[in-house]
Amino acid sequence: MSTLPTNVQKLVQYLERLPGLGPKSAARIAMYILKSPKNYAVEMADVIKDIKEKVTYCKTCFNLSLSDTCDICSDPRRDKSTICIVEDALDVVAFEQGVEFEGMYHVLGGVISPVSGIGPEDLRIKELILRLQAGNVSEVIISTNPNIEGEATAMYIRQEIKVSPSLKKLKITRLARGLPTGADLEYADNTTLKRAFEGRSEF
């Protein structure tokens, strides 16, 4: 990259660290920013600083928020008896867009991942248990991703709930496993097909 101006090289290095970008796509994006109208680039730079300054976590559900209590937690119309446990804020977005769910959320902030050095104490699991022990919750829907780390996290959370005497009556559910809509049975992986077979329902 030696023929690019030093500050452009520096921007490429910053961009390369973003998820999904490699050296080539980072360079292309840097070129786009260079050619774009000045106000676009300046406003984007300002909003990057703004989110780092102002975005915080909701004290109840740990979703991203601009105040101590997020819009969902402060909405009186939502059902406080059901909590959907998700990995991160984008999962909340997915649920709000795709599912007619009127309950509350609890954002873990990741999954248990020994490889990345993330243990249960790095997630909002203790806060979840305390929240559940405070009462009034009848069901938790564990909605971690259906992969090894998500599964391990789900099992850990279930265990933590089970060992808490005051949560004996709490209903614990998790999302259904099976073939995704539009899938091709022929190309489905073994585990997915096995889960779809095991979970077959009357038709």
Place this chain on the structure above:
Amino acid sequence: MSTLPTNVQKLVQYLERLPGLGPKSAARIAMYILKSPKNYAVEMADVIKDIKEKVTYCKTCFNLSLSDTCDICSDPRRDKSTICIVEDALDVVAFEQGVEFEGMYHVLGGVISPVSGIGPEDLRIKELILRLQAGNVSEVIISTNPNIEGEATAMYIRQEIKVSPSLKKLKITRLARGLPTGADLEYADNTTLKRAFEGRSEF
């Protein structure tokens, strides 16, 4: 995106406009920036502003530069008699990394593209002809991309050189066409195979 804080939504909208990014990847990048160390995000924002303020074009070759004359044009060791004509600054980077080329460059700033409303007058073609007419250049290597728009631009430039009486002796070359290294003949497209056949050399 209604459950994300407004400034995060705004950042996602800015990121979505970058080449190669869609709504999902833009959201993932916004999350990454949120979770990243504050100095990373702030420095990236600062460098975005910095490039918009300080990066300019070399007055000779129109490569990106922090001053009126880029490092290549001001390097006395480089051969001023050969000019490699490329579409943009990233092509210069590719040449400098992959080819032992000791000549000069001329960065067009794009290609002729009627669909995008880009005509020859939007590129640095007039400046190229003036630069060639100033003398001392014996060869130009037209290195636009081997696609329809790049070809059209190459042909336009060749024509502009041909009609200039003072450039009668100028040698005009272009990059070889053929099979890329590591390619599988079976999967090569017809045009590539045809060009490789036409351009076959003694072995």
